[in-house]
Amino acid sequence: MIRRLVSRPTGVFAVVVLGLLVVLAVVSLFWTPQDPFRADPFHQWEAPGPAHWFGTDASGRDIASYLLAGTRTTVLVAVGSGVIASAVGIVLTAIGSLTARWVREGMAVLLDILVAFPTLLTAMLLTAIAGGSLGVVIVSVGLSFGVTIARVARGEIRRIARSDYVTAARASGVGGAGVLFRHLVPNAAPLFTVQLSLAMATAVLAEAGLSYLGYGAGSNTASWGSLLSDLQTYIGVHPWSATWPGAAIALVVAALSLLGDAVRDATDPRLTTSDRAAGDAPVTGGDRPVG
Numbered sequence: 092m093i094r095r096l097v098s099r100p101t102g103v104f105a106v107v108v109l110g111l112l113v114v115l116a117v118v119s120l121f122w123t124p125q126d127p128f129r130a131d132p133f134h135q136w137e138a139p140g141p142a143h144w145f146g147t148d149a150s151g152r153d154i155a156s157y158l159l160a161g162t163r164t165t166v167l168v169a170v171g172s173g174v175i176a177s178a179v180g181i182v183l184t185a186i187g188s189l190t191a192r193w194v195r196e197g198m199a200v201l202l203d204i205l206v207a208f209p210t211l212l213t214a215m216l217l218t219a220i221a222g223g224s225l226g227v228v229i230v231s232v233g234l235s236f237g238v239t240i241a242r243v244a245r246g247e248i249r250r251i252a253r254s255d256y257v258t259a260a261r262a263s264g265v266g267g268a269g270v271l272f273r274h275l276v277p278n279a280a281p282l283f284t285v286q287l288s289l290a291m292a293t294a295v296l297a298e299a300g301l302s303y304l305g306y307g308a309g310s311n312t313a314s315w316g317s318l319l320s321d322l323q324t325y326i327g328v329h330p331w332s333a334t335w336p337g338a339a340i341a342l343v344v345a346a347l348s349l350l351g352d353a354v355r356d357a358t359d360p361r362l363t364t365s366d367r368a369a370g371d372a373p374v375t376g377g378d379r380p381v382g
Contacts, residue, residue: 096357233294
C-alpha cells in the first residue's frame with residue numbers, strides 16, 4: 092500500500108509535507124532557534140537573515156521560532172479532531188445503519204439537520220459559549236465533522252450491509268458489533284479515510300481561523316492563526332512577514348486534503364485492481380504485441 096501511495100504525485104506531496112510537519116513538531120518540543128514568546132523591542136521588523144530566519148514581528152519576536160512552536164498546535168488539533176470525528180462518525184453510522192427502521196429514519200433526519208450547520212460556524216458558537224481554548228476547538232471541530240462523516244458514510248454503509256457476505260455473517264451468528272468492525276468499517280475504509288483527512292484539514296483551518304478571530308488557542312499557546320492575525324495589520328508595510336504563517340497553513344491544509352485522495356486510490360480494491368490490470372496489459376502496435 093505504501094508503494095502505491097508514493098507512486099502518485101499527490102501522495103508523495105502529502106507524505107513529505109506531513110512527515111516534515113511531524114518532525115518539526117517533535118523538534119520544537121526540545122529546541123527552537125529562540126524563545127518564541129520573547130519580545131525584543133530593539134529588533135522590531137528585522138528582515139530575514141542568519142539571526143532571524145524569517146525576520147521578526149512588531150514585538151521583536153522571532154517569527155521562525157514562533158512558527159516552529161506552532162507546529163505542535165497544528166498537529167495536536169489535526170490528530171485530536173480526527174480521532175473525535177472518527178469515533179463520532181462510526182457511532183452515528185452504526186446507529187443509522189444497524190438499528191430498527193424507525194431509529195434509522197430518525198437518525199437520518201437528525202443528521203440532515205445537523206449537517207446543515209457549517210463546521211466553522213459550529214466551532215465558533217461552541218467556543219463563544221465555552222470560552223476560547225485549544226481543547227474546545229478540538230472537541231467542537233471533531234463533533235461537527237463527525238456528523239458530516241456519518242452523513243456521507245450512511246449510504247455506503249447501508250449498501251455494504253445488504254451485500255451477500257454481510258448477510259452470511261449475520262446468518263452465522265455474528266453480532267452487530269462484529270458485523271460493523273469486521274465487515275462494514277473495513278470495506279468503507281477508503282471513504283472514511285477521505286472524510287478523515289478532510290476533517291483534519293478542516294480542523295487546522297478552523298483552529299487558524301478561530302485563533303485569527305481571537306477564539307482559538309490562548310495567548311500562551313503558539314498558533315499560526317494568531318500570528319497571522321498579528322501580522323496582517325502591517326501587511327501593507329511588511330508584506331513578507333504574513334507570508335510565512337499563511338503559506339504554512341495553506342501547505343498543511345492542501346497536504347491533508349490530498350492525502351485522503353491518495354490513500355483512497357491506494358487502498359480501494361476497485362482502483363488497485365484496474366491499475367494492476369492496466370499495468371499487466373501488453374502494449375500493442377497494430378495487432379501484434381511489442382517486445
